[in-house]
Amino acid sequence: MLPYGNGCTPDGEVVCSSIFTVGESILNVALTAINGYPYADACDAPMVEGVVxxxxxxxxxxxxxxxxxxxFGPSPRSRDDRGNLPNRVMWRATWQIQLVESGWLTFLEAGDDEIVMAPSELIHANAAYSYSHAEMMYRALASAVLGRNIPGACEDNGCFADLGDLVPIDPDGHTVGWETSCSVEIDISKSCS
Structure with a gap:
């Protein structure tokens, strides 16, 4: 049972956290890119939160x-010609990264229970902000993946690292978003501490 689900107040001792730590590193890259830009007007800043x-x-x-x-599992290139795993194995984790934001308005209340389409300028402007936030996140992830600069993941240029396509998430109500995937190799050969 997870400690926070059973009324305990755990001491924060989490063991075997190598995989989770890589997820946190990816999250930090994405959040820093999105929230870290020094916007002159606070209304322009997305200020999103994040979780692994x-x-x-x-x-x-x-x-x-x-x-x-x-x-998460053995990297395909770790297997020998017969498909067996040798003593030295690299492990690969694939993560899905999603950015979902509110404020997507396509219809507005015009009074007397009348719903009208939002002005095209508003839709266009919101799309520009959404694209911008997604591009900032994707550029930062691309830089971290290509540079093998994700703490906890293998940082050797010979290590496998991949970033998937940036794909829009269809608007749903007042939300819109983007997603991509990131695959990196992680060394779990050391014992847990």
Missing amino acids: TIGRAVGYEPDMVTVALQN
């Missing part, structure tokens, strides 16, 4: 970056 989570990142509040582990 598990599986499909659905059901979270908007204005959030989620970094969710999709799979």
